[in-house]
Amino acid sequence: EVVLTQSPGTLSLSPGERATLSCRASQSVTSGYLAWYQQKPGQAPRLLIYGASSRATGIPDRFTGSRSGTDFTLTISRLEPDDFAVYYCQQYSGSRFTFGPGTRVDIK
Amino acid sequence: EVQLVESGGGLVQPGRSLRLSCAASGFMFDEYDMHWVRQAPGKGLEWVSSISWSGDSIGFADSVKGRFTISRDNAKNSLYLQMNSLRAEDTALYYCAKGTLNYMDVWGKGTTVTVSS
Numbered sequence: 380e381v382v383l384t385q386s387p388g389t390l391s392l393s394p395g396e397r398a399t400l401s402c403r404a405s406q407s408v409t410s411g412y413l414a415w416y417q418q419k420p421g422q423a424p425r426l427l428i429y430g431a432s433s434r435a436t437g438i439p440d441r442f443t444g445s446r447s448g449t450d451f452t453l454t455i456s457r458l459e460p461d462d463f464a465v466y467y468c469q470q471y472s473g474s475r476f477t478f479g480p481g482t483r484v485d486i487k
Numbered sequence: 488e489v490q491l492v493e494s495g496g497g498l499v500q501p502g503r504s505l506r507l508s509c510a511a512s513g514f515m516f517d518e519y520d521m522h523w524v525r526q527a528p529g530k531g532l533e534w535v536s537s538i539s540w541s542g543d544s545i546g547f548a549d550s551v552k553g554r555f556t557i558s559r560d561n562a563k564n565s566l567y568l569q570m571n572s573l574r575a576e577d578t579a580l581y582y583c584a585k586g587t588l589n590y591m592d593v594w595g596k597g598t599t600v601t602v603s604s
Binding site (some may be wrong): 397411414415418423424425426429430435467469471474475476477478479480481 | 516522524531532534537544546548551584587588589590591592593594595597
């Protein structure tokens with residue numbers, strides 16, 4: 380089973396700052412099978428990025444996904460107040476889905 | 488508008504059963520894979536089960552294999568999760584999600600399952 384490790388666990392930043400979230404896979408993951416989700420308190424997750432770097436419908440371009448080997452990155456270029464939330468990466472392989480433990484982005 | 492509405496959650500004793508339902512609307516239900524994902528209180532997301540658009544391909548997390556079954560009724564635009572032999576660790580908010588390729592692009596609001604004596 381592919382294990383996803385997300386870092387940092389918590390990121391404390393101010394509005395307007397850049398956020399860089401990491402998701403590392405325990406083994407090779409096909410790019411097309413890596414997604415990122417945002418979850419705010421009391422809400423369902425929302426798809427942000429699929430295929431490692433494609434933005435979902437309606438997602439602003441300040442959200443960018445990228446990949447380097449088994450490392451995947453979600454970058455939020457300039458944090459807006461609405462962006463403070465928990466972010467999860469998710470992969471699919473071997474007929475199974477796994478989620479990372481999440482990165483919480485807090486207001487500093 | 489694409490919408491998923493889960494129902495069937497509640498308080499159940501350990502060892503008992505519960506059946507969750509998910510009513511879909513706003514899209515061609517019979518063209519998409521569907522998933523169940525759960526979230527224990529204060530914890531992260533855990534994939535539970537998936538079913539292909541036709542119902543021919545099904546998968547389960549190891550934590551629920553042999554206890555849970557997934558099914559769908561394309562004529563009723565509905566997804567189901569039959570949960571047997573429930574344990575305290577099954578306590579969670581259960582989300583229904585629509586699948587596109589290998590990710591989940593639409594989520595319901597969830598239904599809460601509490602397993603406790």
